[in-house]
Amino acid sequence: MPPKHITVLGGGLSGLTAAYRLAEQLPSTQVVLIEATQRLGGWVDSQRYPIQYTSGGKDIRGEIVLEGGPRTIRPRGSRGAVKMLKLLQDLDLEASIRPIPNSHPSAKNRFLLGPTGSLQALPSSALSLLQSPYLRDLLYGGLTEPFRRRSLAPDESVDAFFRRRLGPAIADKLASAMAHGIYAADSRDVSLRSAFPVLYEAERKRGSVVLGMLLGTKSPEEKRSEKESWDELGPLGKEREGWSLYSLQGGLGTVTSRLAERVRQLGVEVHLGNPVTALSMNHNNIEVSTSENTFTTSGIVSALPPHRLATLVPLPNLRSNPLTSVGVINLVFPLPPAQVHPAGFGYLIPRSGPSQNLEGVLGVIFDSTALDTEGEPPVCKLTVMMGGPYWSSYPNTSGRPMERPSNATDLVQPALRHLRRVFPHLQDVEPVLVRPKLHIECIPTYLPGHGGRLRELHEAISSGPWKDKLSLVGSGYGGIGVNDCVGSAEDVVDALAQGRSATGLERWADWS
DSSP states (O other), rough: OOOSSEEEOOOHHHHHHHHHHHHOOOOEEEEEEEEEEEEESTOOOEEEEEEEEETTTTTEEEEEESSSSSBOSSSSSTTTHHHHHHHHHTOOOOEEEEEEEEEESHHHHHHEEOOSSSSEEEOOOOHHHHHHHHHHHHHHHHHHGGGGGOOOOOOBHHHHHHHHHHHHHHHHIIIHHHHHHHHHSSSSBBBHHHOOHHHHHHHHHHOHHHHHHHHHOHHHHHHHHHHHHHHHHHHHHGGGGGGGEEEEETTTTTHHHHHHHHHHTTTOEEOOOEEEEEEEETTTEEEEEHHHHSEESEEEEEEEEHHHHHTSSSOOTTSSEEEEEEEEEEEEESSSSGGGSSSSSSEOOOOGGGGTTTEEEEEEEEHHSSSOOTOSSSSEEEEEEEEEEGGGTTOTTTTSOOOOOOOOGGGHHOOOOHHHHHHHGGTTEEEEEEEEEEEEEEEOOOOTHHHHHHHHHHHHHHTTTTTTEEEEETTTTTTHHHHHHHHHHHHHHHOOOOOOHOOOGGGGGGGO
């Protein structure tokens, strides 16, 4: 028998997806969604802005979309990739998908910022490898990697893994830049097994990353099941094979806005600006106290960050992982992109000495060429990402981490200084639009051993007083990407709709 009442905590992408699927699959259950802030959508933040400037004596007007959070989605790789596309179909947003083909410059052209301040292209083909400044490091690492002894440790940092398997040069340059771009974290802190499980599985099953990438690591049963899932999407499941990434017309906020509409249409009771202050067991139910009232519910689906949930329930390991803060600065210049930067996705900056990165920049996205800009004026849109470990652990010239700004506007001038140093063409050009955002504690850093701690958390929920009453979804557990967040919510709701108990952590139950 379905529960009478389920409360979803958190109105970001994970919480919205959970509320939508619960209301859809359990129509007799009253679903309540509680969000502490005054808006739904979480870190997804797409905004449309009018723009006007003069170029060559002409008055240019139009509208542009700026992304303050995630902006692209992978059509493969993680467990949630299929479920994300299925969600878009069910929300009638398939026509809003903007594919980035494998042949697109943003799929082929990605860069690192070298120590001299020049952009260095990452190889995307055999020919580009021969022309790459990383040829020697990649050849040495690739040729020797299959002969290196595998580790017996259950987990290690991303840095330790790359250093052990591919050498210090690859670890210092590529691995550190990758951790900056995905996790806004120090690669020496990030769990390889939890953050990049495909690399862990390649070594475990094939004894080599190179062989694992060439031969694959999935069993015939896994491949067959995956193919069936993609086939269920119809033509879309086939079309996405030619995509590198995809975005959405109007930005990823299109998804969260549509989800917000649908949950209300389905009768979900939505409370904004109403943080939860306490959760307590009341006989066979849960008493939920908020800043406004107290009510009783049959079950909780928590999309809260683990450290926030830790203030409400006495469960282990919710505070184990630190969270990183990131500055995201959108800048729009009244120039065609080709006059500023090469066509491509953008560049990342490896871990470097303090004198080489005075502003603490993690990377820059070329939004003008990385995303669909059809119908927008011919402007150069850039997004600078700053902070992360530069604000928490990397020493600056004084030997201490940089001080995190208290105000987002304080990020603008450092971002401009960085861009003008990398792109001299911007020296005398003022942006026509700037939008700085300071995201405090927005991305969890999965420390080594993360999977084992999730197993302990799963056991504590499934064998304690919260059994059958609490499910966990969101970026704090099984992946920080859009697909991961949607997939975690879908998995929990599927189980609950089938009458099964779900902690949301079942795949870590046998972790060893």
